Amino acid sequence: MxxxxxxxxxxxxxxxxxxxxxxxxxxxxxxxxVDGLSFGLERGRTLGVVGESGSGKSVTALAxxxxxDRRTASVTGEVLLDGHExxxxxxxxxxxxxxxxxxxxxxxxxxxxxPYHTVGRQIAEPFVRHTGASRRQGRLRAVEMLGRVGIPQxxxxxxxxxxxxxxxxxxxxxxxxxxxxxxxxxxADEPTTALDVTVQAQILDLLGDLRQEFGSAVVLxxxxxxxxxxxxxxxxxxxxxxxxxxxxxxxxLRDPQHPYTRGLLDSVPRLSSDPEEPLVPIxxxxxxxxxxxxxxxxxxxxxxxxxxxxxxxPRCAFSGRVEGGDRCRTERPVLPxxxxxxxxxxxxxxxxxxxxxxxxxxxxx
Amino acid sequence: xxxxxxxxxxxxxxxxxxxxxxTFFLFFSIPQDPALLACGKNCTADAVALIHRNLGLDDPxxxxxxxxxxxxxxxxxxxxxxxxxxxxxxxxxxxxxxxETLADRFPTTASLTVGGAVVFLAVGLGAGMIxxxxxxxxxxxxxxxxxxxxxxxxxxxxxxxxxxxxxYGTGLLPSPSYVPLTEDPAGWFTGLLIPWCVMAVIFTAxxxxxxxxTLIEQLQEDHVRTARAKGMPxxxxxxxxxxxxxxIPIVTIFGMDLGSLFGGAMITxxxxxxxxxxxxxxxxxxxxxxPMIMGVMLFSSALILLxxxxxxxxxxxxxxxxxxxxxxxx
Ligand SMILES: Nc1ncnc2c1ncn2[C@@H]1O[C@H](COP(=O)(O)OP(=O)(O)OP(=O)(O)O)[C@@H](O)[C@H]1O
Ligand code: SF4
Ligand SMILES: [Mg+2]
Numbered sequence: 001m002x003x004x005x006x007x008x009x010x011x012x013x014x015x016x017x018x019x020x021x022x023x024x025x026x027x028x029x030x031x032x033x034v035d036g037l038s039f040g041l042e043r044g045r046t047l048g049v050v051g052e053s054g055s056g057k058s059v060t061a062l063a064x065x066x067x068x069d070r071r072t073a074s075v076t077g078e079v080l081l082d083g084h085e086x087x088x089x090x091x092x093x094x095x096x097x098x099x100x101x102x103x104x105x106x107x108x109x110x111x112x113x114x115p116y117h118t119v120g121r122q123i124a125e126p127f128v129r130h131t132g133a134s135r136r137q138g139r140l141r142a143v144e145m146l147g148r149v150g151i152p153q154x155x156x157x158x159x160x161x162x163x164x165x166x167x168x169x170x171x172x173x174x175x176x177x178x179x180x181x182x183x184x185x186x187x188a189d190e191p192t193t194a195l196d197v198t199v200q201a202q203i204l205d206l207l208g209d210l211r212q213e214f215g216s217a218v219v220l221x222x223x224x225x226x227x228x229x230x231x232x233x234x235x236x237x238x239x240x241x242x243x244x245x246x247x248x249x250x251x252x253l254r255d256p257q258h259p260y261t262r263g264l265l266d267s268v269p270r271l272s273s274d275p276e277e278p279l280v281p282i283x284x285x286x287x288x289x290x291x292x293x294x295x296x297x298x299x300x301x302x303x304x305x306x307x308x309x310x311x312x313x314p315r316c317a318f319s320g321r322v323e324g325g326d327r328c329r330t331e332r333p334v335l336p337x338x339x340x341x342x343x344x345x346x347x348x349x350x351x352x353x354x355x356x357x358x359x360x361x362x363x364x365x
Numbered sequence: 366x367x368x369x370x371x372x373x374x375x376x377x378x379x380x381x382x383x384x385x386x387x388t389f390f391l392f393f394s395i396p397q398d399p400a401l402l403a404c405g406k407n408c409t410a411d412a413v414a415l416i417h418r419n420l421g422l423d424d425p426x427x428x429x430x431x432x433x434x435x436x437x438x439x440x441x442x443x444x445x446x447x448x449x450x451x452x453x454x455x456x457x458x459x460x461x462x463x464x465e466t467l468a469d470r471f472p473t474t475a476s477l478t479v480g481g482a483v484v485f486l487a488v489g490l491g492a493g494m495i496x497x498x499x500x501x502x503x504x505x506x507x508x509x510x511x512x513x514x515x516x517x518x519x520x521x522x523x524x525x526x527x528x529x530x531x532x533y534g535t536g537l538l539p540s541p542s543y544v545p546l547t548e549d550p551a552g553w554f555t556g557l558l559i560p561w562c563v564m565a566v567i568f569t570a571x572x573x574x575x576x577x578x579t580l581i582e583q584l585q586e587d588h589v590r591t592a593r594a595k596g597m598p599x600x601x602x603x604x605x606x607x608x609x610x611x612x613i614p615i616v617t618i619f620g621m622d623l624g625s626l627f628g629g630a631m632i633t634x635x636x637x638x639x640x641x642x643x644x645x646x647x648x649x650x651x652x653x654x655x656p657m658i659m660g661v662m663l664f665s666s667a668l669i670l671l672x673x674x675x676x677x678x679x680x681x682x683x684x685x686x687x688x689x690x691x692x693x694x695x
Contacts (some may be wrong), residue, residue, distance in 0.1 A: 067590065114589075174591075177595065
């Protein structure tokens with residue numbers, strides 16, 4: 001790829017996240033929402049981040065933007081954007097990057113826009129701030145961006161308020177606002193979840209087109225594997241605040257290596273699958289990420305997450321096949337670099353296991 | 366906006382008409398002959414009869430009401446003297462038309478109310494903003510506890526205490542008085558400073574707590590997070606987005622407080638011996654000066670209705686989603 005080579009000759013990806021941890025201190029204890037996440041992303045590529053609700057996708061996105069409240073959230077690890085360290089960076093520096101180099105599209109377009117300001121003003125605002133353009137230029141740019149995202153009669157609609165637009169149109173406005181400064185990284189957190197199915201497809205197409213046009217790297221967060229299949233280059237599967245599998249989209253979808261990924265795939269309809277075949281949701285629920293405060297009132301020892309072994313263990317049908325007995329319970333499986341899964345099963349064990357236990361059918365115990 | 370104003374003004378006029386009719390007929394059920402009051406100390410039966418005729422007190426009540434209402438537009442002539450339009454009746458206790466007394470007293474009450482409101486809005490909302498911006502810190506806790514203590518204060522308790530300490534005890538401040546603003550701006554200001562502050566105290570705490578809580582709520586809003594995601598600096602995010610969103614609840618509460626604001630002004634007038642409408646209301650009740658009571662009632666009702674229209678119009682200015690001309694509400 002066209003990634004700039006690091007000084008030592010090792011290619012440093014455009015976005016590099018290493019051992020990212022986000023913890024919230026709450027009244028009940030510490031929530032380990034993201035617990036040692038690492039990934040890289042090149043310019044012009046799209047990374048799909050999937051996982052069940054509560055797996056830490058949004059928390060990760062906000063951490064990349066530096067948007068967590070410093071009073072309640074502790075963010076550690078490394079987020080390198082084009083060589084800039086973002087974790088722990090001073091707020092002033094983050095303000096210069098946000099909306100400029102890194103931009104975000106939020107899930108709900110109905111609440112993401114301010115009801116009190118015209119869409120034109122909201123789109124122009126970051127442009128004026130980051131490029132030093134005049135208000136007039138900002139307005140022209142807003143009209144231009146509205147046209148780019150496919151809003152009819154942009155010159156007229158620029159002075160309208162968000163409530164005068166439909167949900168899909170508002171999401172286009174949000175996208176226009178995110179792209180107004182040509183960001184090199186765009187983070188989209190479930191950008192289509194709140195929209196009608198037909199509108200969903202339009203918005204995804206738009207994001208794809210704009211990515212090509214602007215050459216931005218995109219982190220696309222979704223719980224919809226169909227969306228990932230259609231739009232992402234690579235995929236990162238998250239579970240309980242950790243990455244459990246990663247790889248190029250086609251490979252992961254065709255040949256999942258982690259029992260959780262396989263479960264996810266079984267729970268969504270696929271074109272290739274027999275329409276008679278029932279969908280099988282993964283039984284059970286994700287583990288709690290909360291480490292309660294010790295009863296004696298002292299703070300919980302730092303660093304220790306809520307789970308020692310594999311977080312998927314209680315829901316996993318294959319843990320019995322792992323050699324060495326208790327490893328799934330005692331030893332945290334690591335995600336290898338490149339294509340791979342955070343699971344103690346060896347390649348051979350996995351193949352035979354997945355083949356034998358073809359698909360768990362309802363009715364079977 | 367224009368249609369809204371016309372509609373609301375007509376509505377207010379209708380309400381005033383009802384109030385006037387209600388009070389007018391109510392007063393005729395009071396077992397007290399107004400003529401006796403008008404007659405004064407050395408009264409004879411003949412004199413009372415004369416006054417009866419003069420005031421039309423022997424006419425049927427609806428006819429008297431009609432005379433009263435026309436008088437507002439055209440003015441009336443009483444035996445005691447002329448009452449030019451707008452004539453709200455003639456006060457025999459004061460021996461002058463009701464409206465003249467109202468017009469005399471109004472500036473005091475207006476100065477007190479507006480000044481007090483400015484003080485508690487500035488201090489209350491300001492403190493609320495500071496507490497919200499520093500939520501969770503020591504500053505926040507101090508502001509919150511102070512406002513809790515102040516909210517339990519009462520004008521009639523605080524007023525004399527302040528008077529005793531700051532005016533009679535130390536002489537730091539001049540004793541409260543009312544000098545018209547147009548005559549002596551500095552005197553107007555210093556004379557009203559203590560009443561303003563004392564009156565503001567009971568409201569300030571409420572506004573501090575409300576501003577703090579709505580601001581903290583607004584700061585969690587998605588669109589405020591969007592503004593931060595755009596790289597807007599904290600100050601801009603706070604004022605342009607979070608504060609903007611807090612205005613609607615604040616204006617709503619302010620609108621509902623208008624009544625108690627006038628009430629507070631009246632108590633304050635009484636506490637500090639200022640001659641305003643509140644004082645006038647109390648005096649005229651004691652004197653059973655019916656025309657005056659009615660005048661004060663109509664006049665203050667009109668003021669409150671007017672302020673409510675202004676508050677509702679303010680909604681439209683604050684929130685573009687509010688469309689005054691649509692719908693039949695309000
Ligand atoms: N501010 C916070 N304070 C405490 N806990 C939080 C906070 N924000 C998120 N969490 C917790 O962190 C975990 C991960 O949340 P997150 O929003 O990232 O999930 P998600 O993967 O985006 O799920 P969804 O698909 O529902 O959006 C959840 O258990 C959530 O309760
Ligand atoms: S490590 Fe063990 S429990 Fe976890 S997914 Fe692999 S087999 Fe299942
Ligand atoms: Mg989420």
